[in-house]
Amino acid sequence: MQFNVAQLLREPIGASRDYDIDDDIALEEERHRLTGRVELVRTDRGILVQAELTTPAQYECSRCLAPVTGEVRLRLDEEYLPTSAPLTGLPVNEADEPEALLIDEGHTLDLAEAVRQAWLLAEPMKPLCHADCAGLCAVCGNNRNTDPCTCETIDPRWAALEPLRNALRDS
Numbered sequence: 001m002q003f004n005v006a007q008l009l010r011e012p013i014g015a016s017r018d019y020d021i022d023d024d025i026a027l028e029e030e031r032h033r034l035t036g037r038v039e040l041v042r043t044d045r046g047i048l049v050q051a052e053l054t055t056p057a058q059y060e061c062s063r064c065l066a067p068v069t070g071e072v073r074l075r076l077d078e079e080y081l082p083t084s085a086p087l088t089g090l091p092v093n094e095a096d097e098p099e100a101l102l103i104d105e106g107h108t109l110d111l112a113e114a115v116r117q118a119w120l121l122a123e124p125m126k127p128l129c130h131a132d133c134a135g136l137c138a139v140c141g142n143n144r145n146t147d148p149c150t151c152e153t154i155d156p157r158w159a160a161l162e163p164l165r166n167a168l169r170d171s
């Protein structure tokens, strides 16, 4: 996920490059395949990166714990600043903006860190195997999608009244 932008930095504002991406990238110590498109646009200060990328992902269903294959979609919209001015080679920006994403001295723009951060933010919090997953039975632990059980589940708000209901039924 590295792009040499030496040429693009010499071009006028608005000049752009498109790239089709099909790449392996290390995220959290695993290799992930990343596909999609990256557009680099010359701005007055540096290079604007706009990317739409997807990577396959394995999850556990949050209700029944079945493995779920899905994909994570990543959107990047980040401006990278040169560490040196393209024409003069003089250092720019570094002191002013310590948080800025930087293009290195060799004019290499590395997307790895921005992709990693977008990936962390994009993790879904509650993946489901399918929208109406019945989940695991709270009484016997069966997977109610594949192994329906006959456990009666009582709403805990009514459980306290259960002895009274039984007494009425018996009388």
Ligand SMILES: [Zn+2]
Pocket (backbone or CB within 6 Å): 061, 062, 063, 064, 065, 066, 128, 129, 130, 133, 134, 135
């Ligand atoms: Zn499920």
Ligand SMILES: [Zn+2]
Pocket (backbone or CB within 6 Å): 137, 138, 139, 140, 141, 142, 149, 150, 151
């Ligand atoms: Zn059950």
